[in-house]
Amino acid sequence: MSELWQGKLEKIDDYRWRIPKSYRPGMRVPGIIYADEGLLKDIRQDKALEQVANVAFLPGIVGASLAMPDIHWGYGFAIGGVAATDIEEGGVVSPGGVGYDINCGVRLIQTNLRYEDIKDKIEAFTRALFNDIPAGVGSKGDIRVSPREEREILVKGAGWAVEKGYGTDDDLECTEERGAIAGADPDAVSDRAYERGKAQAGTLGSGNHFLEIQAIEQLYDRDACDALGLDLGQITVMIHSGSRGLGYQVCDEYVRGMVHCLDKYKINVPDRQLACAPVNSAEGRAYLAAMKCAANYAWANRQCLMYLVRKSFERVLGEPWERMGMRLIYDVAHNIAKLEKYTVGGKEKLLCVHRKGATRAFGPGHPAFPERYRKIGQPVIIPGDMGRNSYLLVGTQRAMDETFGSTCHGAGRVKSRTQAARSVNANALLKELESKGIIVKASGRGTIAEEAPQAYKDVNDVVSVVHNAGISKRVCRMRPLGVIKG
Amino acid sequence: MAHQFHPPVKNYEIIEHTADLALRVNSKDLAGLFRNTALALFKISAKKKPSVKGLKKETLPVMQKADTLDELFISWLNELLSLSSAKGLVFTDFRIIRIGEKEIEAFAVGEDAGGFGLDKEIKAATYHGLKLKNSAEGWQAEVILDV
Numbered sequence: 169m170s171e172l173w174q175g176k177l178e179k180i181d182d183y184r185w186r187i188p189k190s191y192r193p194g195m196r197v198p199g200i201i202y203a204d205e206g207l208l209k210d211i212r213q214d215k216a217l218e219q220v221a222n223v224a225f226l227p228g229i230v231g232a233s234l235a236m237p238d239i240h241w242g243y244g245f246a247i248g249g250v251a252a253t254d255i256e257e258g259g260v261v262s263p264g265g266v267g268y269d270i271n272c273g274v275r276l277i278q279t280n281l282r283y284e285d286i287k288d289k290i291e292a293f294t295r296a297l298f299n300d301i302p303a304g305v306g307s308k309g310d311i312r313v314s315p316r317e318e319r320e321i322l323v324k325g326a327g328w329a330v331e332k333g334y335g336t337d338d339d340l341e342c343t344e345e346r347g348a349i350a351g352a353d354p355d356a357v358s359d360r361a362y363e364r365g366k367a368q369a370g371t372l373g374s375g376n377h378f379l380e381i382q383a384i385e386q387l388y389d390r391d392a393c394d395a396l397g398l399d400l401g402q403i404t405v406m407i408h409s410g411s412r413g414l415g416y417q418v419c420d421e422y423v424r425g426m427v428h429c430l431d432k433y434k435i436n437v438p439d440r441q442l443a444c445a446p447v448n449s450a451e452g453r454a455y456l457a458a459m460k461c462a463a464n465y466a467w468a469n470r471q472c473l474m475y476l477v478r479k480s481f482e483r484v485l486g487e488p489w490e491r492m493g494m495r496l497i498y499d500v501a502h503n504i505a506k507l508e509k510y511t512v513g514g515k516e517k518l519l520c521v522h523r524k525g526a527t528r529a530f531g532p533g534h535p536a537f538p539e540r541y542r543k544i545g546q547p548v549i550i551p552g553d554m555g556r557n558s559y560l561l562v563g564t565q566r567a568m569d570e571t572f573g574s575t576c577h578g579a580g581r582v583k584s585r586t587q588a589a590r591s592v593n594a595n596a597l598l599k600e601l602e603s604k605g606i607i608v609k610a611s612g613r614g615t616i617a618e619e620a621p622q623a624y625k626d627v628n629d630v631v632s633v634v635h636n637a638g639i640s641k642r643v644c645r646m647r648p649l650g651v652i653k654g
Numbered sequence: 655m656a657h658q659f660h661p662p663v664k665n666y667e668i669i670e671h672t673a674d675l676a677l678r679v680n681s682k683d684l685a686g687l688f689r690n691t692a693l694a695l696f697k698i699s700a701k702k703k704p705s706v707k708g709l710k711k712e713t714l715p716v717m718q719k720a721d722t723l724d725e726l727f728i729s730w731l732n733e734l735l736s737l738s739s740a741k742g743l744v745f746t747d748f749r750i751i752r753i754g755e756k757e758i759e760a761f762a763v764g765e766d767a768g769g770f771g772l773d774k775e776i777k778a779a780t781y782h783g784l785k786l787k788n789s790a791e792g793w794q795a796e797v798i799l800d801v
Contacts, residue, residue, distance in 0.1 A: 214672045241672040243782035243798050268777040268800050363740040413739045416777045420732045427725060427781070440724075440781035584670045585801065612773035654775075 173212045175221065177201075183637035186232075187221050194436060195224040200232040202576075202637050207237050207629055210582050214241040216248075223251050225437045226444060228259025230512050230519065234571055236526050237633040238580030238625065242267075244441030247525035247581075250574045252510070255447045255518050260435065262444035263422040263455055265522030266505050270418060270459055271466035272377075272410030273501040275343070276549045276560060277474060278396075279481075280493030281403040283383040283649070291607055292484050293381055294650030298609040300480040301379060301473060301652060302371040311472050318362055319354040325464030326471035326499075334475035341538050343499040344528060347467040349506075353457035357414075358421055361458075365414030365465060372409050372473060376619060377654045378551070379477065380406045382558060382646035392544045392562055392643045396497060404646055405494075406558060407473050408551050410503065411466035418462045422455040447507075447520045456505065463504055470499055497560070498537075498547035502527050502577035510572055521572045529563030529575035529640045548640050552579050552627030554608055554619060554651045555601055559631050559642060566638040575640040579627040588623035589614065610653035619653060666694040675776070675799045676783070680792060685750040687786075687793040688727065688758060692734055692748050695799070699774045700744045706769035712743060716760045723755045724784055727795065730758055731779035742767045776801055 178186040180200070185208065187199035199220035203211055211217060216239050223245055224233040230252055239248030244264030253259025286293070311334075313321065321328045326347025329335055340346045372379060384402045387393050398404075411418075426443035429435065429451050435444060445451035474496065478489035485492065505522045512519070530536055530546040537546045545562035552558045556579070567573050583591075594616040601608055610616050628645075635642045665686075666679040677694055681687040718733055720726035738745055743764030752759040777800040785796040 216672075241674075243674060243780035243800060264780075360736055360740055364736065416739075417736055420736065420778050423781075424725075424729060424732075428721070440784075443781075581672050584672050585675060586668050586670060612771065614773040 173215065173217045175217055177217070183633050187217065189224070192221055194438070195221060196226070197224050197229050197232050199224055199235065201235040201239065202633055202639065203237045203239070204629070204633050207625065207633065210625060211239055216241045216246040219244070219246040220249065222438045222442060223249055223265070226251060226253060226260055226262065226442065227435055227446070228253035228255070228257045230254050230517070231572070234574070236574070236576040237630045238525065238576045238578055240580045240582070242524065244439055245522065245524040248576065249524045250522065250526045250571060252519040252521045252572045253447065254512065255507070255520055258446050259520055260444035261447045261452045261455055261505055261520050262442050262522065263419050263426060263459070264441045264443060265524050266419065266459060267503045267524055268416045268419040269410035269503055270415035271463035271501045272503045273466060273470065273499060274406060274408045274549045274551055275470050275474060275499035276497045276547070277405040277407070277477065278398060278493065278495055278497050279403045279405070283401045283403060286403065289484060290381065290649045293481065294607045294609055294652065296480045296484050297379060297381070297477065297650070298652050301476050313366060315362065315366070318366055321468045322354045322357060322461035322464055323352050324348050324468075326467040329468045329471035329475065335471050339471060339474065339496045342496040343467060343471075344501055345467070347471060347499070348464045349460045351457060352460035352464050354461055356454050356458035357418060357461045361414050361417035361421070364417050365412065368412040368414070368469070371412060371469070372652070372654045377409045378554070379408070379473070379652040380551075380554075380558070380648050381650035382406060382648055384644050385557075385647045386645040388642035388644060395540070395544050396547070396643070398560070398644055404497075405477055406549065406551060406646075407470055407477065409466070409470055409473060411462040412469065414465050415462040418458045422458060426451060426455070459505060463501065466501070467499065498549060500527050500549055508573065510568070519572065521574070523574055525577045526574045527577045528573055529561070529567040529571075530573045531563050531565035531568045534568075545641065548575055550576060550578060550627065550631060553621040553624040554648055554653070555604070555606065555621035556627055558646045558648070559627065560644050560646070561631065561634070561640040562643055563640055564638055567640060571639050575634045576630050579624040579630055581623055582625045583623040585618040585623070588620050589617045592617040592620040592622060606648050606651065608651045608653065615653050665690045668698075669796070671798055675801045677795070677797050677799065679795045682792040684793055685753045687795055688730055688753060689748045689750055691727075691731060691795055691797065692745065692762075695731060695734065695776060696738070696745050699776050700767070700770040700772050702770050709765040709769040712741070712764050714741070714762050714764060716762050717758070719757050721756065723786055724781065726756060726758060727786060727797070728779050728781060728784065731797070734762060735776055735778060737762065738764065738767070744770045774801055
């Protein structure tokens with residue numbers, strides 16, 4: 169299905185490219201792609217750029233249809249896409265601009281453990297995490313909730329988990345939206361979605377979801393590292409998961425409904441997966457109320473997973489997690505739609521910002537994140553593949569000015585799962601990773617080959633673009649030591 | 655084949671898609687197209703564990719209505735994925751009672767998911783790139799799945 173994209177692309181500078189509005193009749197704004205020459209070669213290999221142009225058709229879209237350097241072909245929106253619509257001007261919300269795994273996101277936990285002190289225990293830590301964290305397709309967790317509690321989770325998000333003793337108020341302080349976005353309406357979620365969600369709290373899921381023990385190997389911004397309490401050789405833990413079956417169900421039902429809104433509101437989009445409705449319509453409001461429920465469920469899920477990680481570490485080292493300094497650095501969503509205020513054409517506007525495989529990256533001084541980070545900017549967590557690196561970045565004012573406070577979300581795929589599975593031998597890969605000091609444990613062999621480093625762009629290249637373009641700033645780089653895959 | 659746990663499915667192939675999974679499915683008639691695609695979906699996501707025998711089976715009615723054939727096709731697949739996840743079943747056969755361009759009535763035969771190795775989670779079937787074609791040779795579908 170893939171072929172080289174032949175559309176029109178204009179170079180703005182070394183890190184920015186434009187698909188002009190004139191590329192296709194119906195585009196309301198241009199497309200802007202953040203990439204360098206090297207990444208662009210891969211990006212042109214599939215239909216991701218056509219999808220950037222498709223998103224430019226959305227009613228009310230302002231500025232540009234944006235793409236981050238980790239962009240790749242998705243369905244509807246490209247993965248790595250950002251689009252903001254002006255609510256007052258009939259701006260729409262599109263469930264396809266959020267995706268099925270609503271609030272798929274990542275959290276980063278610091279510890280006061282040092283690589284030198286625990287290097288002989290990485291295998292034990294990894295094994296303990298693999299045994300303690302339910303992972304894999306359809307996995308069910310030990311954290312069981314009643315139907316009444318499930319409704320509470322959808323409103324209180326990570327706050328529900330903290331009330332149950334699965335975390336602290338400080339964890340909430342360091343979570344986007346304090347782990348619960350306001351306006352969630354449990355009545356906007358179907359019985360089937362509840363049914364799918366009831367057994368999955370505290371489960372990792374499968375595919376590209378993972379949990380990783382890491383060591384900081386490079387500092388880029390000494391002041392920011394000092395502010396965050398981070399140093400070379402320090403151990404961190406990263407969790408990547410989302411809203412599981414509950415989120416898929418919400419997205420499916422609202423895409424199904426919004427396909428009919430295209431006629432009802434006379435909306436012209438080139439792909440039905442971009443089905444949408446005005447934010448200020450019954451359908452738009454209902455979707456956002458349901459999407460927020462799924463987002464809150466995902467924050468509760470990652471909070472429960474963090475609780476399980478802390479317990480696991482306690483068992484291995486025989487010390488309470490507090491003594492190991494297992495504090496949450498930050499938790500960010502990368503599949504979400506948010507109502508945020510920006511200055512557009514000299515006027516302050518309330519926009520519906522879709523981030524589909526993109527991370528919020530608010531600059532210094534913004535009141536949306538904790539006081540302790542105000543000077544440095546919002547922490548942004550960028551997971552890489554299992555064989556390379558992950559990054560901690562911070563948001564910038566330039567992101568506020570150019571990308572609706574958004575940046576990349578990961579490495580981005582470059583090879584299809586089938587190509588990867590064909591060309592990678594899982595056992596050989598595991599051996600190769602082990603020789604680099606990386607232990608991988610996965611529920612299925614298939615996942616290992618499909619998620620092999622060769623299937624992804626080099627996250628170092630992706631981060632280099634967002635750093636050089638100024639839409640976020642490198643703080644430090646981690647290398648993987650132990651990886652749990654779903 | 656030593657362990658053939660699903661009814662034979664010869665009429666589908668996996669086609670390349672960077673992030674997700676795309677399928678091309680053929681059948682001589684519309685009922686066969688819906689059935690073959692559904693079978694392919696579960697064959698890709700689950701493999702029965704060879705040691706497991708006598709799994710609990712459950713047959714569920716599935717009815718879907720839509721305004722167009724494309725919508726019906728996507729709704730059928732997503733309803734099956736949703737039912738499978740909610741009920742903890744892997745569907746291994748489908749009996750289509752009635753099908754038109756806007757309506758399908760069928761039974762899905764499921765087995766306890768505990769007896770399967772589940773190595774690929776299919777989140778949904780999507781409209782992006784969806785093609786349903788009817789020609790002298792029969793029906794063909796191309797569909798992209800979010801995995």
